[in-house]
Amino acid sequence: MEPTPRTQIKRLPERGVYERSTVNQIIDEALICHVGFVHDGQPFVIPTIHARVGDTLYLHGSPASRMLRSIRNQPICVTVTLLDGLVLARSHFHSSMNYRSVVIIGEAREVNDPEEKTAAFEGVVEQVASGQWDYARRPTDKELKATSIIALEISEASAKVRTGDPGDDEEDYELDIWAGVIPVTTQFGQPIDDSRLKPGLISPPHLNTYQRP
Amino acid sequence: MEPTPRTQIKRLPERGVYERSTVNQIIDEALICHVGFVHDGQPFVIPTIHARVGDTLYLHGSPASRMLRSIRNQPICVTVTLLDGLVLARSHFHSSMNYRSVVIIGEAREVNDPEEKTAAFEGVVEQVASGQWDYARRPTDKELKATSIIALEISEASAKVRTGDPGDDEEDYELDIWAGVIPVTTQFGQPIDDSRLKPGLISPPHLNTYQRP
Numbered sequence: 001m002e003p004t005p006r007t008q009i010k011r012l013p014e015r016g017v018y019e020r021s022t023v024n025q026i027i028d029e030a031l032i033c034h035v036g037f038v039h040d041g042q043p044f045v046i047p048t049i050h051a052r053v054g055d056t057l058y059l060h061g062s063p064a065s066r067m068l069r070s071i072r073n074q075p076i077c078v079t080v081t082l083l084d085g086l087v088l089a090r091s092h093f094h095s096s097m098n099y100r101s102v103v104i105i106g107e108a109r110e111v112n113d114p115e116e117k118t119a120a121f122e123g124v125v126e127q128v129a130s131g132q133w134d135y136a137r138r139p140t141d142k143e144l145k146a147t148s149i150i151a152l153e154i155s156e157a158s159a160k161v162r163t164g165d166p167g168d169d170e171e172d173y174e175l176d177i178w179a180g181v182i183p184v185t186t187q188f189g190q191p192i193d194d195s196r197l198k199p200g201l202i203s204p205p206h207l208n209t210y211q212r213p
Numbered sequence: 214m215e216p217t218p219r220t221q222i223k224r225l226p227e228r229g230v231y232e233r234s235t236v237n238q239i240i241d242e243a244l245i246c247h248v249g250f251v252h253d254g255q256p257f258v259i260p261t262i263h264a265r266v267g268d269t270l271y272l273h274g275s276p277a278s279r280m281l282r283s284i285r286n287q288p289i290c291v292t293v294t295l296l297d298g299l300v301l302a303r304s305h306f307h308s309s310m311n312y313r314s315v316v317i318i319g320e321a322r323e324v325n326d327p328e329e330k331t332a333a334f335e336g337v338v339e340q341v342a343s344g345q346w347d348y349a350r351r352p353t354d355k356e357l358k359a360t361s362i363i364a365l366e367i368s369e370a371s372a373k374v375r376t377g378d379p380g381d382d383e384e385d386y387e388l389d390i391w392a393g394v395i396p397v398t399t400q401f402g403q404p405i406d407d408s409r410l411k412p413g414l415i416s417p418p419h420l421n422t423y424q425r426p
Contacts, residue, residue, distance in 0.1 A: 006255065010279060011278045011279065031296060031299075031310070031397070032294065032296060032310070032312075034247040034249075034258050034260075034292060034294070035258070036247075036249040036256035036257060036258035036290075037256055038251055038254075038256050041251075041288065042219065042288045042290070042318060043249035043250055043251050043256050043288060043289060043290045043318075044249060044290050044316070044318070045247050045248070045249035045258050045290045045291070045292035045316065046292065046316070047247075047292065047294040047312065047314050049310065065224045066223060066224065075254065075255050075256060076256060077249075077255070077256045077257050077258045078258070079247060079258035079259065079260060081245065081247070081260040083244060083245060083399075086244075086341055086342060086401075086423075088342060088345065088349065088404075088420065089349065090349055090350055091349060091350040091351075091352070091356070092334065092338045092345075092346070092349055092350065092351060092352055093350075093352050093353075093356040093359075093360070095338065095341070095345075095349070097244070097245070097262065097341075099245075099260065101260050103257070103258065103259070105255060105256075105257070121305065125305045125308065128299055128308070128310075129299060129301060129395075132301065132305075132308075133305070135390065136301065136302065136303055136304060136305055136308070136390050136392075137303055137304040137305065137306075137385060137388060137390060138304075138305060139304070139305055139306050140306075143304070143306040146306075147306070165407045165408055165409070166407060172350060173409055173411065174411065175350060175411075176411065176414065177348065177349050177350060177414075178404075178406075178407075178410065178414045178415065178416045178417055178420070179349075179407040179410060180404050180405050180406045180407045180410065180416065181404070181405045181407075182342075182401050182402065182403075182404050182405075182420060182423050183401070183402035183403075183405065184244070184399060184400070184401060184402075185399075185400045185402065186296075186397060186398075186399060186400070187397070187398045187399070187400040188299075188395050188396070188397060189395060189396035189397075189398065190395075190396075191301075191391075191393050191394070191395050192393050192394045192395075192396065193391075193393045194378045194379060194391075194392040194393045194394075195378055196378070196386055197391065197392060197393065198386065198387065198388075198389065201389065201390075201391045202391065203391045203393065204391055207301065207391070207395060210299075210395050
């Protein structure tokens with residue numbers, strides 16, 4: 001993707017990445033995104049579940065939500081962030097974090113076509129747990145109507161990535177101060193049975209060995 | 214805190230929490246926040262490091278950043294999200310996530326007073342790694358000048374919390390479909406030495422046993 005004036009990384013441009021494959025990887029690994037929209041001049045940022053289907057990002061919610069009602073045909077921003085490490089430098093000034101983030105801007109489009117809506121719903125379910133769409137009960141027509149799906153084309157987007165060691169001032173490398181990185185990862189535990197689980201049922205393999213792409 | 218029309222949780226109001234202690238706990242546990250602001254009518258959402266000092270939230274960045282230049286005296290929204298679990302229901306429609314989030318709105322104030330700026334810087338450093346402010350090299354006057362700190366009063370804020378089992382439709386409890394929760398936690402690894410670490414230095418105890426409040 002070509003950076004636009006709105007997505008070009010100006011601050012620390014060496015961290016900017018515009019390749020679609022990198023952007024897609026970050027979107028796909030993240031479990032949630034943060035959606036920014038404007039309501040009566042006030043910006044709001046709401047966490048929500050997303051899914052990428054091809055070059056389209058889908059956001060999922062209830063028709064009753066203020067966000068989904070506010071953003072139809074409006075400019076929005078969707079940001080996805082993965083935290084990879086705490087970067088402890090010899091000076092506080094150069095301490096930082098290792099992360100991968102994506103910012104996508106564009107106009108929100110409400111999805112009304114039942115076929116696209118079902119595909120987006122499947123995308124969201126599979127994004128959270130691959131294999132789950134075929135396993136659990138699919139939405140009825142009534143449930144599909146009671147679900148709002150918003151689409152955002154991934155055309156104006158950029159990624160920002162920081163990796164590796166701290167970058168200290170040259171003279172600080174002589175200080176007797178430890179520096180390095182504390183790795184941060186997201187861990188998934190063993191599935192916990194619902195308290196009303198039907199006797200004899202066990203969690204399926206695709207949830208027992210849960211991991212992100 | 215009293216909910217205002219802008220922070221009252223309308224969708225699933227039973228998930229809304231307005232107690233300051235809950236709001237503070239979520240802010241303090243999170244390593245990053247997402248800041249929403251408007252620039253030329255377009256909302257932007259940027260991840261950044263934050264710290265709470267009393268009832269004030271501080272955001273930290275470079276004076277060169279588009280965000281920090283854009284938000285002075287402007288309405289912003291800061292959202293903090295902790296993901297606690299994947300909620301797999303018997304139906305896709307009722308599948309969800311367990312999470313704790315906080316939304317704070319208000320006007321961004323640039324911090325210029327050196328004393329408040331230093332206290333905020335300390336807050337940010339300690340928020341990431343408690344004990345680090347006294348350990349690593351403190352900012353010089355020049356570095357302090359090269360740092361932008363934005364303050365946001367935590368007065369118009371709300372938390373939203375989902376915990377526990379899926380809530381399936383009554384008739385779905387009879388289906389032969391497993392349901393439950395996959396716990397999600399953030400894990401911190403052993404500190405990794407900087408490749409240019411001065412020989413003989415080892416990582417200090419407050420980083421070896423790193424954990425969040």
